Amino acid sequence: MSRWRHPLPWLLALVGYSLWQQADGWLGLLDGQSWRQMGNFLATSWPPRQDQDFLALTLTATLESLAVATLGLAGALLLGIPFALLGSRALSLAELGPIPSPLRGALRAFSRLIAILLRSLPELIWALLFVRLSGLGPLAAILAIAVSYGGMLAKVYNEIMESGALQPARALLLGGSDRLQALCYGVLPAVRQELLSYTVYRWECALRASVIMGFVGAGGLGQQLELSLRMFAGGEVVTLLLAFILLVTLADGLSAWLRHTHSPGRQLLACLGLASAMAIYQLDWRMLSFSLGGLGRFIGEFLQPDWSRPFLLTVGTGLLDTVQMALLSTLLSALLALPLACLARHCWPLRLLFNLLRSVPELIFASLLVIAVGLGPVAGILALTLHTTGVLARLFVETLENADQTPRLALQLSGAGPVASFWYGLFPLVSRQWLAYSLYRGEMNLRAATILGVVGAGGLGQQLYVSLSLFRYDQASTLILAILLLVWLAEGISRRSRLPRPAPAQRDCQIWIGSKLPASSRPR
Amino acid sequence: MIAVALDGSGLRLGESRILHPLRLQIEAGECVAIIGPSGAGKTSLLRLIGTELRSELALSLWGEDPWTLSTRARQRLRSRIGMVWQQPPLPASQPVVTAVLAGRLGQWSLVRALFSLLRPCDPEGARAELARLGLADKWQQRCGELSGGQLQRVGIARVLYQQPDLMLADEPVSALDPVLAQSSLDALLAQARARGSTLIASLHAVELALERFPRIIGLREGRVQFDCPAAAVTPAMLAALYAGDQEALPCIG
Numbered sequence A: 001m002s003r004w005r006h007p008l009p010w011l012l013a014l015v016g017y018s019l020w021q022q023a024d025g026w027l028g029l030l031d032g033q034s035w036r037q038m039g040n041f042l043a044t045s046w047p048p049r050q051d052q053d054f055l056a057l058t059l060t061a062t063l064e065s066l067a068v069a070t071l072g073l074a075g076a077l078l079l080g081i082p083f084a085l086l087g088s089r090a091l092s093l094a095e096l097g098p099i100p101s102p103l104r105g106a107l108r109a110f111s112r113l114i115a116i117l118l119r120s121l122p123e124l125i126w127a128l129l130f131v132r133l134s135g136l137g138p139l140a141a142i143l144a145i146a147v148s149y150g151g152m153l154a155k156v157y158n159e160i161m162e163s164g165a166l167q168p169a170r171a172l173l174l175g176g177s178d179r180l181q182a183l184c185y186g187v188l189p190a191v192r193q194e195l196l197s198y199t200v201y202r203w204e205c206a207l208r209a210s211v212i213m214g215f216v217g218a219g220g221l222g223q224q225l226e227l228s229l230r231m232f233a234g235g236e237v238v239t240l241l242l243a244f245i246l247l248v249t250l251a252d253g254l255s256a257w258l259r260h261t262h263s264p265g266r267q268l269l270a271c272l273g274l275a276s277a278m279a280i281y282q283l284d285w286r287m288l289s290f291s292l293g294g295l296g297r298f299i300g301e302f303l304q305p306d307w308s309r310p311f312l313l314t315v316g317t318g319l320l321d322t323v324q325m326a327l328l329s330t331l332l333s334a335l336l337a338l339p340l341a342c343l344a345r346h347c348w349p350l351r352l353l354f355n356l357l358r359s360v361p362e363l364i365f366a367s368l369l370v371i372a373v374g375l376g377p378v379a380g381i382l383a384l385t386l387h388t389t390g391v392l393a394r395l396f397v398e399t400l401e402n403a404d405q406t407p408r409l410a411l412q413l414s415g416a417g418p419v420a421s422f423w424y425g426l427f428p429l430v431s432r433q434w435l436a437y438s439l440y441r442g443e444m445n446l447r448a449a450t451i452l453g454v455v456g457a458g459g460l461g462q463q464l465y466v467s468l469s470l471f472r473y474d475q476a477s478t479l480i481l482a483i484l485l486l487v488w489l490a491e492g493i494s495r496r497s498r499l500p501r502p503a504p505a506q507r508d509c510q511i512w513i514g515s516k517l518p519a520s521s522r523p524r
Numbered sequence B: 001m002i003a004v005a006l007d008g009s010g011l012r013l014g015e016s017r018i019l020h021p022l023r024l025q026i027e028a029g030e031c032v033a034i035i036g037p038s039g040a041g042k043t044s045l046l047r048l049i050g051t052e053l054r055s056e057l058a059l060s061l062w063g064e065d066p067w068t069l070s071t072r073a074r075q076r077l078r079s080r081i082g083m084v085w086q087q088p089p090l091p092a093s094q095p096v097v098t099a100v101l102a103g104r105l106g107q108w109s110l111v112r113a114l115f116s117l118l119r120p121c122d123p124e125g126a127r128a129e130l131a132r133l134g135l136a137d138k139w140q141q142r143c144g145e146l147s148g149g150q151l152q153r154v155g156i157a158r159v160l161y162q163q164p165d166l167m168l169a170d171e172p173v174s175a176l177d178p179v180l181a182q183s184s185l186d187a188l189l190a191q192a193r194a195r196g197s198t199l200i201a202s203l204h205a206v207e208l209a210l211e212r213f214p215r216i217i218g219l220r221e222g223r224v225q226f227d228c229p230a231a232a233v234t235p236a237m238l239a240a241l242y243a244g245d246q247e248a249l250p251c252i253g
Helices: A007-021 A022-027 A031-041 A052-087 A102-120 A123-134 A138-161 A167-174 A179-217 A220-230 A234-260 A265-280 A294-302 A309-344 A347-357 A362-373 A377-402 A405-411 A416-455 A460-469 A474-497 B042-049 B071-078 B096-104 B112-118 B123-132 B148-163 B178-195 B204-212 B235-243
Strands: B004-006 B011-013 B016-019 B023-026 B031-035 B058-061 B081-084 B165-172 B199-201 B215-220 B223-229
Touching: A007 A022, A007 A309, A022 A031, A022 A377, A022 B223, A031 A234, A031 A362, A052 A102, A052 A179, A052 A220, A052 A234, A052 B178, A102 A138, A102 A167, A102 A474, A102 B096, A123 A138, A123 A179, A123 A294, A123 A416, A123 A460, A138 A265, A179 A220, A179 A416, A220 A234, A220 A362, A234 A347, A234 A362, A265 A405, A294 A474, A294 B148, A309 A347, A309 A377, A309 A416, A309 A460, A309 A474, A309 B011, A347 A377, A347 A474, A347 B071, A362 A377, A362 A416, A377 A416, A405 A416, A405 B071, A416 A474, A416 B096, A416 B112, A474 B058, B004 B042, B011 B042, B016 B071, B016 B096, B023 B199, B031 B178, B031 B204, B058 B204, B071 B178, B081 B148, B081 B223, B096 B112, B096 B123, B096 B148, B123 B148, B148 B165, B148 B178, B178 B199, B178 B204, B215 B235, B223 B235
Parallel strands: B031 B199, B031 B215, B081 B165, B165 B199
Antiparallel strands: B004 B023, B004 B058, B011 B016, B215 B223
């Protein structure tokens, strides 16, 4: 019985099946024609286009992305903070005693449920929906970020507040203070730094997300990128990509500085104020239109999902494709990242490569690869692999550097070679951590695989994009339910198979990546 | 044949001087105990001989200076040296049998080493060494599941399995009770006698050192205070060696 519980044979079977099923796509990789096309595209891409007009356009688009991210986060805070407070046990008067209070318990459960619903759909899917509702332009992106990040902020704020000591707030409540006072005097002092640093980190994520959303027509750098890609204007693509990498690097540096500085409050306010001023100045407010009548009809159609049998079969295929993409790419990138991480300890250009791979989102890789290998899941798998290899390799290198080197050195002192001493002395120390990282990235990849279809890289996202373009909202509704199912399944599995928590000393070394924190590795 | 010869100007780590100039020669097959108060430089001396640290001291092992050799030749030389560490550096998730087998990595080819990770290639040999230290039943457990004393004995078993020509032991029995300490030390000494290999051990248990080792080196504040046969060590010499130490003579280990 326990034989069948072991995940390895299942994993291998699934990998074999997906290789067999996507055989055509993989063979396409060997086709000279497609690579020639990619070559032509690359040939036009150097030098990058740098005339005055285009640079001005790039700057405008970049500022627009920045504005979208900042306003989106502001919206997320407005939405997230009330839900976080409603769902929190840290400030509950009913917990004192406790007084049985089913109504308050139900309210708390309800607010948590809403937060889960909001954050379960990837932000790009939200953007796709809002584009239908409010038309092309930045408003859709702002709303999408506000909604999905609102849910995430509610969840993580809640966790942070409850992870801090509950005693101080409880003591204040027992002393007769009301709940907001207890929040300010009992909870916030302990967790203020952590809340702020998480918010800054979210802002950085929102910036990346705002670029991605341009691909579905929600304005900013991403929209320009998509246009240039469609016109096969390689030079423009490179200029825009460079602008994007610069923007992300700057945001990365800024957020690292804000998180490590001792009193971030004032600087944070200054930065956010500056960014929002720029944002408000930059945005073309005429673009912000919203029709309430449309909303009603929209929701009405969404409430009638398409349950017909042939369509369900199609959805099933898309579901399987998505899972395959996530699985294969995670496996491939873990296998690639292992030797690369070992090499990178002595070779710094590799680290630069990891950072480059890491900072370019999967969706941009996918939109480039679709040119080379054609529409379909293979492009998605390769795109996910490229991005994930960068992320995993960087995490692996960090683990290697933080691991205790004495077992390896001891073996080398007794004459063992470098490879043997790695496998005997260092690998056992890092293997569990690496497995945990890979599993966590697998979960992230499953979410990412649902959106890659937007640029034609297969999976559920592609079907959703098509059905929304055809105004088949009933089908879109079924597909969204399928995506929700997948995301919840992945979370459930990863929670069940969660490896033992790393030691507190190790937890601090982990960085926050992707769009969600691993519950086990958040520094407390 | 001289197994270990040290001659030169000592050792500095940063600003502080760990070892003063010293001369030391140890014949192949000799068993030597190094005693002295904490911080005397016992561990540093062993790390110097084990080629873990490098200093201006001229070190020669079996007539060769390890630091003038090529990297490959130095690794070959190192495979003849076995270290017993005070806190054995063993990965917690590694099976005990693999940890013991790792002693011979310097002698194995890479292919054999990698295959042995999947399926231990000489479990009987490892078990035999573990049995000599009273750990025969632990070979399938993981290192992290063992107590400090058991782990220290696994470290000894690894060196016994390595069968080196020079065994360096840094407080090899510090975590063991008196009876186990004696039997574990005896296993090291028996191996040295049987294979004719050299054993240099630093010990806190003075009486155990005097009883089991023919030659004693007393080290204090980085200087060799005395270097003589065990029979010639007098209580006065010991008192001078440990003078000013808060604790009186360390009790029998």
